[in-house]
Amino acid sequence: MSSNLNTVLAAPFGDDSDPRGFWLLLLGHVEHLQVRNYAPDTIRIRANYVRSFALWCLDRDLSQPALITKPILESYQRYLFRYRKDNDQPLSWRSQNMHLAQVNQFFRYLVKFNHLPFNPASEIELPKQPKSLPKAILSADEVERILAKPDTTTALGLRDRAILEVFYSSGIRRAELCRLRTEHIDVDRKAIFINNGKGQKDRYVPVGLRALLWIARYVESARDKLLLDHKEPTLFLTKDGKPLNPDSLTEYARKYIQSAGVEKSGACHIFRHTMATLMHENGADIRYIQAILGHERLETTQIYTQTSLRKLLEVHGQTHPAEKPDEDDTDDDSENTTESK
Structure with missing residues (x-):
């Protein structure tokens, strides 16, 4: 147990x-x-x-x-x-x-298993679930401000920078990050192996070169300073050399978001939402995002098509009548230009 x-x-x-x-x-x-x-x-x-x-x-x-x-x-x-x-x-x-x-x-x-003759809860009507969207999405500039906050001259700061880079690059869940082992980082394939993820499913997740470089810096310069038992396989460790607790990870992420002056609620999961939204805005197919996030159903991933505003704003600006230049104003401008000549 x-x-x-x-x-x-x-x-x-x-x-x-x-x-x-x-x-x-x-x-x-x-x-x-x-x-x-x-x-x-x-x-x-x-x-x-x-x-x-x-x-x-x-x-x-x-x-x-x-x-x-x-x-x-x-x-x-x-x-x-x-x-x-x-x-x-x-x-x-x-x-x-x-x-x-x-x-x-x-x-x-x-x-x-015959402990009861019938289920008294079978006819209870469950509350209807609202279809809510992620409450906060970071901009790319906000993410960079947050990533710059850990003090990378210290072992814990270097660890935290690597953690934040992994969150932003891969979109993995906090529990998945806490269970990462050193052998789960596949540098050659630029991938992270998620062992026994949500629903007890394994998957590979792409991770960017920048995140891999920060992981390498952490492993080379900081992990041994935190390590007490050399048989410990977990990648990210506490100051006591133990695997991180997901709740502690939430506290760290929230601290860096607040210290960066970003007034948006969220912690670890906000990087997951942000990664998926920004990738979709930049043209990533929703099914690829589904595979990266490890969603069983496409409907779960499709919330990011609703939080992705860039394309909607482009279409709005190009097609909404109020966003088009007024023809009378254009004629007046051309007449004024002619008269000035």
Whole structure:
């Protein structure tokens, strides 16, 4: 069991000896997902959502999944809608949807293995998902300002510059970057091998020469200073010589964006959005971008056709009546020119 999953399941809840209670049934659900070879991160996320629901039930003296009815689940759905985070913001529609969807999956598992006669969540209508676009896209100039911020005279600064260059050049996800090993960088092919990416899929991603040069500088001048165990294969390391944590990576990226004076929200993922949008604006076919990003469905990638404005602005400027020179003004200009002669 992964360390992240261990964290989610570290403390038993409810009656941990009750074979019909939430705790033992959740452990069975987790084991079922592991046997089916689900990714550890997927299992952790699913277990966390079910755990949150179970704790909500236990607060209401509902100690077993068998006690849960459709009206109770509808009450939980209203609770999610009204819930406010520490910053007083509501849960996003996506988050509400995920909570309910994973509870439904848990009950489906219970029915499949005869722990329950029917699924009380089967008729719960999930919140409709808005088709939102990336909230922020960086310009090429903004990216360069951010990339210039790490202090490359230090080992950590050199590491961070290489990390930002890889994000911008390849568009890989933060978890994928944290798992990169030194042997995953294929200099001859100008590619990065993504091992066990999202959905447990391997893929090769192109990476530019500039990013490769910064990786080389980091490996030659900084990695050995961070390395404590020479058997450690991970490419990017903390000051303690350990693999980076995705959440820490988010903090680093956000720090450099803010220090560059870029007033746009985002961290690691903003480089992924930016790379895809700028490549599309410069003529890249959407299917190539899909392959680079590792999207299973083209529909997921097509949001970048909507955030790419350059071509739309060109067409707008060339065809919108208000953008065309006024003919009367043109005639007046030519008459004034003639008179001046």
